[in-house]
Amino acid sequence: MALEHSGEILKTQILVAGAGSTGVAAALAFARSGLKVTLAGRFPPPLPGRTVALFEASLRFLDAIGALTKVKQKACPIEAIRMIDDTGQLLPTPDLLLKASEIDLPALGLNVSNDELVEILLGLAREREAFDLVEADIVDYVFDGAGAVAVLADGRRIEADFVVAADGRQSRARAVAGIDTKEWTYPQVALTMLLSHKEPHDNISTEFHTRSGPFTLVPLQGREGAPHRSSLVWLMSVADASRRLSKPREELEFELEDRSRGKFGAIKIEGGIGQFRMGGMRVSTHATGRVALVGETCHVFPPIGAQGLNLSLRDVADLEDCLASVDFANPRELAHALARYDRHRRADVGFRTLGVDLLNRSLIIPQLPVDLLRGAGFVIMTALGPLRRAVIREGVSPHLLLPRLMREKAPREGGARRRRFA
Numbered sequence: 001m002a003l004e005h006s007g008e009i010l011k012t013q014i015l016v017a018g019a020g021s022t023g024v025a026a027a028l029a030f031a032r033s034g035l036k037v038t039l040a041g042r043f044p045p046p047l048p049g050r051t052v053a054l055f056e057a058s059l060r061f062l063d064a065i066g067a068l069t070k071v072k073q074k075a076c077p078i079e080a081i082r083m084i085d086d087t088g089q090l091l092p093t094p095d096l097l098l099k100a101s102e103i104d105l106p107a108l109g110l111n112v113s114n115d116e117l118v119e120i121l122l123g124l125a126r127e128r129e130a131f132d133l134v135e136a137d138i139v140d141y142v143f144d145g146a147g148a149v150a151v152l153a154d155g156r157r158i159e160a161d162f163v164v165a166a167d168g169r170q171s172r173a174r175a176v177a178g179i180d181t182k183e184w185t186y187p188q189v190a191l192t193m194l195l196s197h198k199e200p201h202d203n204i205s206t207e208f209h210t211r212s213g214p215f216t217l218v219p220l221q222g223r224e225g226a227p228h229r230s231s232l233v234w235l236m237s238v239a240d241a242s243r244r245l246s247k248p249r250e251e252l253e254f255e256l257e258d259r260s261r262g263k264f265g266a267i268k269i270e271g272g273i274g275q276f277r278m279g280g281m282r283v284s285t286h287a288t289g290r291v292a293l294v295g296e297t298c299h300v301f302p303p304i305g306a307q308g309l310n311l312s313l314r315d316v317a318d319l320e321d322c323l324a325s326v327d328f329a330n331p332r333e334l335a336h337a338l339a340r341y342d343r344h345r346r347a348d349v350g351f352r353t354l355g356v357d358l359l360n361r362s363l364i365i366p367q368l369p370v371d372l373l374r375g376a377g378f379v380i381m382t383a384l385g386p387l388r389r390a391v392i393r394e395g396v397s398p399h400l401l402l403p404r405l406m407r408e409k410a411p412r413e414g415g416a417r418r419r420r421f422a
């Protein structure tokens with residue numbers, strides 16, 4: 001390695017960079033299969049109003065890493081998704097209801113606060129001493145044919161056979177590995193908030209498709225004094241976001257009640273409001289040499305259809321699959337496994353990124369043919385049960401390339417699988 005070794009040196013097999021939800025989940029998944037894992041990164045700051053809806057395949061993954069029971073205690077089941085065309089387009093469009101019962105599931109997924117999810121995953125890791133936790137940023141890397149060295153902000157170094165980069169959209173690991181990105185922006189901001197409301201949500205997630213983007217209320221677990229709660233993700237123009245953020249709370253609450261057509265009764269905003277500029281990103285490859293990318297390190301798109309973290313957990317499960325039984329001392333074997341990972345992710349990430357991009361643009365660019373197509377899609381899906389069921393299944397548990405950790409009851413902790421190491 002080309003680095004001067006001045007500070008303390010830590011050694012590991014898998015270094016996971018970044019302690020966001022994807023990174024902690026990745027560390028738990030790799031530690032579970034018997035590898036020596038180190039997770040490095042500062043713990044993420046609280047994200048106001050942010051929750052994640054996790055679907056069936058992700059729940060199987062959480063079950064496999066031993067987190068599902070704890071997540072369920074904090075989450076609310078999503079039994080159906082209702083989509084309402086609120087664009088005011090010419091063709092009258094029926095509401096589309098996608099129900100879990102149609103595909104014989106009790107729920108499509110769960111909605112849980114982002115902060116609580118990370119806390120549960122980190123708590124599990126500490127409880128089981130599953131992996132080494134180093135609470136410091138990584139400022140530099142050296143990759144070579146035999147492994148990687150990561151330099152921490154406090155001067156320590158970590159030597160690893162392999163790096164799983166989960167250090168987010170500005171990934172240092174990705175930059176040092178020389179992986180190119182393609183980035184773009186949307187003229188939108190997402191405001192996020194937690195709401196309590198008068199009327200029950202009946203465990204239904206309600207998406208109003210408006211001209212500025214979706215306005216989506218996702219059911220949340222009730223709490224004492226607030227039995228009916230939801231999280232809101234609301235896409236709008238940058239100017240509208242700043243106008244709404246400067247409004248008195250009460251006025252904004254009236255607007256929310258109005259926007260949701262009074263379906264939830266009177267609405268109160270709990271706590272802070274989050275704001276996130278909308279953009280997109282893709283990468284030239286998902287893995288190279290001694291590093292593989294997972295989560296927002298390799299895909300970013302707007303929060304439509306709750307795809308982001310579900311896709312990130314598929315990255316992790318897929319990588320774990322591809323690296324199973326790989327001898328890290330054998331560069332050809334490793335290169336072969338990473339080429340397979342890249343092929344899989346290219347298909348899955350590409351499909352989701354395109355789907356979200358098309359739906360988002362079809363809303364914000366008012367064009368009659370596009371409106372008619374979108375409206376026709378709603379009509380056809382409402383009328384055709386088999387098509388609707390296929391779409392629901394694909395949304396909650398994609399049938400193509402579903403990794404083993406999401407497919408089957410996973411083997412017991414401690415690594416029932418065989419691994420070879422130098």
Ligand SMILES: Cc1cc2nc3c(=O)[nH]c(=O)nc-3n(C[C@H](O)[C@H](O)[C@H](O)COP(=O)(O)OP(=O)(O)OC[C@H]3O[C@@H](n4cnc5c(N)ncnc54)[C@H](O)[C@@H]3O)c2cc1C
Pocket residue numbers: 017018019020021022023040041042043044050051052053054136137138139166167168169170171172190192233276294295296297303306307308309310311312
């Ligand atoms: C408004 C909104 C709503 C969403 N709703 C959903 C939903 O319902 N369902 C869903 O599936 N997805 C949803 N998503 C997407 C989902 O939240 C993200 O995909 C997910 O949070 C990304 O997690 P991550 O761990 O990949 O990235 P991040 O959360 O960005 O984590 C990256 C981590 O890396 C760390 N880091 C950065 N640089 C370094 C460094 N040099 N060294 C070490 N660590 C570093 C950071 O501190 C951070 O902790 C939503 C997104 C938004 C914006």
